[in-house]
Amino acid sequence: MAKINRILSKSILHGKIKKGDDVTAFCGRPFGDILDYIYADSLTEGKINFTRKGIEKEIYFVKSNENDTLGLEFDESAEIKPIECKNNCIFCFVRQLPPNLRKSLYVRDDDYRLSFATGSYITGTNLKEDDIKRIIEYKLSPLYVSVHSTDDKIRNFILGVKKSPSITTLLKRLTDNEIEIHAQIVLVGGINDGNNLLKSLTDMCELRISTVAVVPVGLTSFREGKFPIMPLTEKQASEAIDITENFYNSHKGFCYCSDEMYQIAKRDVHDEKYYGDFEQIENGVGLIAKFISELNFAIENTAEKKVKKTVGIFTGVSGESTMILARKLIKEKFPDLEINIYVVINNFFGETVTVTGLVTASDIIKQYGEKKFDEDYLIIPSVMLKEFESVFLDGVSVKELSKVLKKKISVCNTTGESFLETVLYERRKKNG
Numbered sequence: 001m002a003k004i005n006r007i008l009s010k011s012i013l014h015g016k017i018k019k020g021d022d023v024t025a026f027c028g029r030p031f032g033d034i035l036d037y038i039y040a041d042s043l044t045e046g047k048i049n050f051t052r053k054g055i056e057k058e059i060y061f062v063k064s065n066e067n068d069t070l071g072l073e074f075d076e077s078a079e080i081k082p083i084e085c086k087n088n089c090i091f092c093f094v095r096q097l098p099p100n101l102r103k104s105l106y107v108r109d110d111d112y113r114l115s116f117a118t119g120s121y122i123t124g125t126n127l128k129e130d131d132i133k134r135i136i137e138y139k140l141s142p143l144y145v146s147v148h149s150t151d152d153k154i155r156n157f158i159l160g161v162k163k164s165p166s167i168t169t170l171l172k173r174l175t176d177n178e179i180e181i182h183a184q185i186v187l188v189g190g191i192n193d194g195n196n197l198l199k200s201l202t203d204m205c206e207l208r209i210s211t212v213a214v215v216p217v218g219l220t221s222f223r224e225g226k227f228p229i230m231p232l233t234e235k236q237a238s239e240a241i242d243i244t245e246n247f248y249n250s251h252k253g254f255c256y257c258s259d260e261m262y263q264i265a266k267r268d269v270h271d272e273k274y275y276g277d278f279e280q281i282e283n284g285v286g287l288i289a290k291f292i293s294e295l296n297f298a299i300e301n302t303a304e305k306k307v308k309k310t311v312g313i314f315t316g317v318s319g320e321s322t323m324i325l326a327r328k329l330i331k332e333k334f335p336d337l338e339i340n341i342y343v344v345i346n347n348f349f350g351e352t353v354t355v356t357g358l359v360t361a362s363d364i365i366k367q368y369g370e371k372k373f374d375e376d377y378l379i380i381p382s383v384m385l386k387e388f389e390s391v392f393l394d395g396v397s398v399k400e401l402s403k404v405l406k407k408k409i410s411v412c413n414t415t416g417e418s419f420l421e422t423v424l425y426e427r428r429k430k431n432g
Contacts, residue, residue, distance in 0.1 A: 001022050001023065001024050001031055001051075001077070002022065002023055002031055002074040002075060002077045002078035003020060003021070003022050003023075003074065003075045003077065004017065004018070004019050004020060004021050004022075004023065004072055004073070004074060004075075005019065005073050005074055005075050006019060006072075006073040007019060007071060007072060007073075008069070008071035008072070008073070009071075010069055010071050011069060011070060011071025011072065012061060012063065012068050012069065012070065012071070013048075013059070013061060013070055013071065013072070016059045016061075017048070017050060017059060017072070018052065020052075021050045021051065021052050021057075022050055022051045022052075023037075023048060023049070023050045023072075023074070024049045024050055024051060024056075025047075025048070025049040026039070026040035026046065026047075026048055026049075027039075027040055027043065027046040027047055027048075028047065031078070033078055033079070033080050033081075033113065034074065034078045034079065034080060035080070035113055035116075035134075035138060035140070037070070037072065037074070037078065039137075039138045040070065041069060041070045043063075044062070044063045045060070045061060045062045045063065046060070046061060047059070047060050047061075048060075048061065048070075080111070080113050080114060080117070082107060082109035082111045082114060083109060083110055083111040083112075083113075083126060084107075084108060084109065084110070085108040085109060085110035085123070085126075086110070086125065086126055086161075087110065087123055087125055087159040087160055087161055088159070088160030088161065089158060089159055089160055090157070090158055090160055090188070090226070090227040090229060091158075091186060091188060091217045091218070091219070091227075091229055092108065093218055093220070094106055094107075094108045095108075095226070096218075096219065096220040096222045096223055096226070096349075097220070097222065097349075098220075098222050098348065098349070101393065101394070101395075102386075102393075102395070105393070110122050110123055110125070110126055112124075112127060112131060112135060112140065112143060113140070115143045115144045115145075116135075116140040116141070116142075116143055119144055119282055120144065121144045121145065121146045121184055122143070122144065122145060122146065123145070123146050123159060123164075124145060124165070124167065124170050125159060125161060125164040125165070127165075127170070132170075132173065132174075135174065135179060136173075136174070136177040136179065139178070139179070140179070141178070141179045141180045142179070142180035142181065142182055142210065143174070143179060143180070143181055143182075144181075144182050144183075144184070145167075145171070145181055145182070145183050145184075146183070146184050146186065147167055147171075147183045147184065147185060147200065147204065147212075148184075148185050148186055148192055148200075149185070149192040149196055149200050150167060150168050150199060150200045150203035150204065151192075151196060151199065151200070152164070152166055152167060152168075154191065154192055154196060155167055157191070158186075158188065158191065158192065168203055168207060171183075171204070171207045171209065172207055175207055175208045175209065180210050181207075181209045181210060182209070182210055182211045182212075182213075182279055182280065183204055183209050183211070183212045183213070184212070184213045184214075184215060184280075184283055185197065185200060185212060185213070185214045185215070186215055186216075186217050186218075187214055187215065187216055187217060187232065187236075187240055187261075188217045188229055189217075189230060189232050189233065189236045193236060193239070193240055194239070194243075197214070197240060197243050197244075198243050198247070200212075201243070201244065201247045201254075201255050202247075204255075205247070205251055205254055205255075209254075210254075210279065211253075211254060211255070211256070211276075211279045211280050212254065212255040212256070212280075213255075213256055213257075213258060213280040213283040213284075213285045214240055214244050214255065214256070214257045214258065214261065215257075215258040215260065215261065215283055215284065215285075216231070216232045216237060216258070216260055216261050216264055217229060217231070217232065218353065219231055219350070219352045219353075220349040220350045220352070220353055221349065221350025221351070221352070222349075222350070231264075231352050232261075232264055233264075234264060234265055234266055237261050237262075237264035237265035238265040238267065240257060240261060241257050241261060241262065241265055241267060244256065244257045245257075253276055256274075256275065256280055256285045256286070257285070258280075258283055258284040258285050259284050259285065259286070259287050259288045259318075260284055260318060260354075260355065263318050263321070263354075269286075269288050269289055270286075270289060271289055271293070272286065272289040272290055272292075272293040274286070274289065275289055275290070278290055284355075287414075288322050290416075291322065291326075291414065291415070291416050291419070292322070292325065292326070292329075292416065293416065294415050294416025294417055295326055295329060295330075295416030295417075295419060295420060296329060296416070297416070297417070298416050298417040298419075298420040298421075299329060299330065299332075299333050299420060302333075302420065302424070304333060304334075306336060307334045307336060307337050307424055308336040308337070309337060309338070309376045310337075310338040310339075310340065310374065310375045310376055311337075311338070311339055311340070311375050311376060311377060311378070311379055311423055312339075312340040312341075312342055312373060312375040312377075312378040312379065312407075313339060313340070313341050313342065313378070313379045313380075313423075314342050314344055314359065314364060314378065314379070314380050314381075314384075315341060315342070315343055315344065315356050315359075315381070316343070316344060316346065316354050316355050316356035316357070316358070316359045317343055317344075317345060317346070317354035318354040318355055318356065319343075319355075319356040320341065320343045323339075323341045324341065326339075326416075326419065327339040327341065330420065330423060334424070337423070337424070339423065340375060342364075342368060344359045344363050344364055344367060344368075345363065345367065346358060346359060346360075346363060347363050347366065348360040348362055348363050348393075348394060356381060356383055356384065357383035357384060358393065359384050359392075360384075360392050360393050360394040360396070361392040361394055361396035361397075361400070361401045362392075362394045362396060364401060364405075365396075365401065365404050365405075368405065369404055369405065371405075373405060373406070373407045375407065376408075376426075377407065377408040377409065377410055377426055378402075378405065378407050378408065378409045378410070379409070379410050379411075379412055379422055379423065380398070380401075380409060380410075380411055380412075381411075381412055381413075381414055381419075382411050382412065382413050382414060383414055385398070385411065390411070398411060408426075410422050410426050
């Protein structure tokens, strides 16, 4: 049940339903969350059950054309409240976070609705039969699934559970019902690599999984009392790349290793054509290739003129090589432009964390707070900040960092075009 807050002017229900009415069901399905409404709004006809001043009522709707809409907005009771993860994964990143961060960072969700809506990964261990039927009926596709291994014994060990439904049975049921699946394997040396990785890729290919990303396990320094895991070695990462690339070549795509895997193996990533439509880019697959491709295109289509300035760029350890290449490409066309690269070692989460997106302001301050910057301005990538905010994960704002470093700071998006514009023209988001 959810209360109607607003009826849009284009609603086909004007005069039939009112603000303040409590909707109890759409098309015979109890109203659980906003997905029930979205599904009902996609139908050409149906029934709505609701109460008005305690009296139960129902109305039928018929859409005369494809542009018709029910046009309803609801109170917060219709919002999706994340289903908490009940697993105890041996590498759970949330449980490796330092204390005293923002509360929302400690939320461990395993929610198929958020997987559909936002692309977050689920394990599927808490799916009930009604959930699976709802996914199939509503065509909640694509979904993103953390498979890790198709060997249920190994998978259960990784997830920290004694028993869970067979992952291959679940995946087959979903793909048989035309639910598109993008999967990930978080690789732990000696557990799900080698022959097990090959088996998992083979099984998922046969199950018609759309794409699979193989990513290295992420470890922070906050692992006291947890299952002992070592970071992937250069040899282990290289072997995983060989297995994945061989499978890729024999099956015309389908599986990819993340950019970080190539960096651990000290191997070059592929160009943008290798990564198809970049379906796994949120998993760090093809990020470098896409960025360099965009940057090359932006450089080629930027009018050549004399630009004489010096800028500084902050990056994580794993981003250094990309920034060096980006600097080289830009300076070929703008030789009077100086770009200084400042690599930030991650002490906040631990030095094994090298990605740029987890760099904090406190580490920038510790490592560069006493430096006198001669640049015209400094640049940080937006991935260092909380989504839709100008604040780092440690709670320090861009404005506060700028004050400590005594230098203007520009924030650039992660596209090659935005990067070039910020370097050349200081175009940026508003700082907070």
